[in-house]
Amino acid sequence: MSREQQIYSFVLLLAPTEHVVVGATAGHQAHAAFLHTIEEVDPTLSALLHAPGVSTRPFTVSPLRGLGRPRAGQVQLAPGRECWLRFTALDPAIYQRFMARFLSGAAPVLRLGPAAFLVKEIRTTPGSHPWAGYSSWWELADRARPEPEVALRFCSPTAFGFGQHAWGKKIAVLPDPVPVFSSLLRAWNNLAPPALQMDRGPLLAYLEEHVVIKRLERLRTEMLHYARSPQVGFVGEATYGLMADDEGARLQLNTLAAFAFYAGVGMKTTMGMGQVRRLSDAR
Template identity: 30%
Template sequence: MFYSVIVRFYAKRDIYFSYYPAESWHGMLFKMLRKQDKDKTTILHDEYEGKPFTISPILPYLRWRKDKKYLKGGKKYFVRITFLEEQWYHLFMEYFLYQREKLELNGRELEIIEVLTNAKEDKRCNAISGEELWDNSRINRKIKLKFHSTTSFRVDEKHVIFPQGEFLFNSLLSKWKEYGDKELVVNSQDFGKINISRYKLESAMEQFKDYPIKGFRGYCEYELEAILSDKKVKEINLLSDFAFYSGVGYKTTMGLGQVARIR
């Protein structure tokens, strides 16, 4: 199962970040999971190559103040967290059931308002199996995606800041092979037959603790060449829908690569 969860919260006092704020949420999430099961969380941290979760930026986006990102005390914010394995979703939800310890972000206490898991509560929430994603996928040869947060692809030690089909769908296929429950026949060579038809993108850069990361945000439309079989087109559509849960590219566990399909 794949899960998308919304966590609404506020800080009791102002918080200033000298680096990308979602990096702090990443650290806090690991602390929460470790409280529930230290051994499992150590395995997650040390042995998983592609992590089975993503974290969005803190939303609404933080403004600048005194040359730092600024989270205003008392104001309501949220993050979206996705899980690609059931065990981590359950550990995360159990934290809110059994732990009474206050959460802290950058040393400031947070108050959790609510944790939403149902699409009826928020359309960005959901729980769906890989089989359901497959059943819902269509044979569309035009695909439109919105890159909600800064996105970057790491290729040969360089950051690629344009969503070419090969980089985008190789990233998705790699995650699907780890966490999907259906073997696909589509491969990297097929992704060279996915062409960008239109785009409206802007460049962006996010400052992490150790280095800045360049990327892009915006919209991109793709067209699939006629030579691709209907089966492969359906699989590419599956991967496009999977992107909502898996994220794409680099640092998806720290706020980057949040993407969703537009129909």
């Protein structure tokens, strides 16, 4: 794998083509639209991305943003009302196939359920939009510094699943450091080049013994209403203290904090949940 292999975060500026009513929770529809866009160019890749039993999917999908305040779980949009979606691709082939669809001369329209949106612009260049950018696996690792504090902003509802029980699925909705960084570590080790793999055992031991929550700000829960069932998650800001002076562990956790911008955190990151960024990167 090339040291220059890129990972991408790209933002679609959208406008409805007519008066539409959309659900305030549109992550599942955006997920379907993303896969359909890939399918139009590369059906095999789309099928692979949708295959069951995959522990880490190499893309994420944001909620539909810029909607305004919903009423009864729905939002009315007039033609020309700009909103936006953000996708990430942790494999360059995904980004290339997605962009090929809109470079092919076909109508630049994205459908979210019954609603059609004109794709006015796609922004990927860093600085062109707060959620646009690109990097490489090696750059994320090379730019990390052993900072003793890491602050993350959880921008869409975030939650962690801990298995099915007789009474239902156990869900955690707190920014505890172990599930937050374990989620990022799992995604990193499943998708990053072999040379950059992190030793899971020692890093988890450091997490459990030496990483604490130092500050929580604007923390609250929010409910998403998917087609099949509601899903609760937390949003807000958390600052983590990396207390033991272990440069290697601090470097790895700072790398994972930067990676959160592309990978997301927790469950259902391909349906709008777990959109996270390092707080220093958001300022």
